[in-house]
Amino acid sequence: MSFLSMVEAQLPPGFRFHPRDDELICDYLAAKVTGDRSGGGFWGSPMMVDVDLNKCEPWDLPEMACVGGKEWYFFSLRDRKYATGQRTNRATLSGYWKATGKDRLVARKGMLVGMRKTLVFYQGRAPKGKKTDWVMHEYRMEGPGDPSKLSFKGQKEVVD
Numbered sequence: 001m002s003f004l005s006m007v008e009a010q011l012p013p014g015f016r017f018h019p020r021d022d023e024l025i026c027d028y029l030a031a032k033v034t035g036d037r038s039g040g041g042f043w044g045s046p047m048m049v050d051v052d053l054n055k056c057e058p059w060d061l062p063e064m065a066c067v068g069g070k071e072w073y074f075f076s077l078r079d080r081k082y083a084t085g086q087r088t089n090r091a092t093l094s095g096y097w098k099a100t101g102k103d104r105l106v107a108r109k110g111m112l113v114g115m116r117k118t119l120v121f122y123q124g125r126a127p128k129g130k131k132t133d134w135v136m137h138e139y140r141m142e143g144p145g146d147p148s149k150l151s152f153k154g155q156k157e158v159v160d
Contacts, residue, residue, distance in 0.1 A: 017073065021106045024073070025114035025139050032075055033141070050075050057092055058121045058134040095123040097136060106139070114141045 019028065028048055049065050051074040056064065065072040081087040090097035097119040106114040117138045122129030 018071070019073075021116055021139070022108040022113055025106055025141055026108055028073075029075075029114070029139060029141060048073050048075055050077075052076065053097070054079050054089060054092060057094055058132070058136075090119065095121055095129055095132075096126060097121055098126070098129075112142055114139055 032048070051061065051064055053076045061072050061074070065074040079089040081089040098121075099117055100120050101118050104116040104118075105112060106116055117140070119136045119138055121132045121134035121136070123132055124130055
């Protein structure tokens with residue numbers, strides 16, 4: 001039995017971990033980045049684990065980051081494609097995560113706190129990869145309180 005399964009077994013019946021976009025950024029991601037354990041979110045919570053997306057395939061995520069249902073919440077460090085560049089490496093052994101659509105604003109009380117990017121997993125190599133049903137929402141902090149464009153991202157995995 002995995003650690004997450006043991007934690008899930010101790011939760012009360014009907015428990016659902018379903019934070020809003022602004023809660024993911026302000027209460028979880030911000031606390032993780034700053035190391036603040038006193039905030040509203042559970043910084044060291046098993047609900048939000050660390051995952052290296054470049055070494056993990058989407059179908060491995062449920063075992064690593066699942067707390068019931070078909071949504072998985074986890075942190076992943078941003079991997080740069082090139083040491084001196086800004087492009088993000090989103091490749092795995094069997095495919096890659098491709099951004100789709102435009103970034104969405106995430107606000108709290110009318111103030112910008114971050115952005116949400118939607119990614120779709122493709123098997124194979126670009127540009128001939130085959131689109132799959134795996135969809136991920138990637139969150140980043142932005143706005144006036146943003147301490148120097150943090151590269152640590154929280155991510156919400158959604159499979160339809």
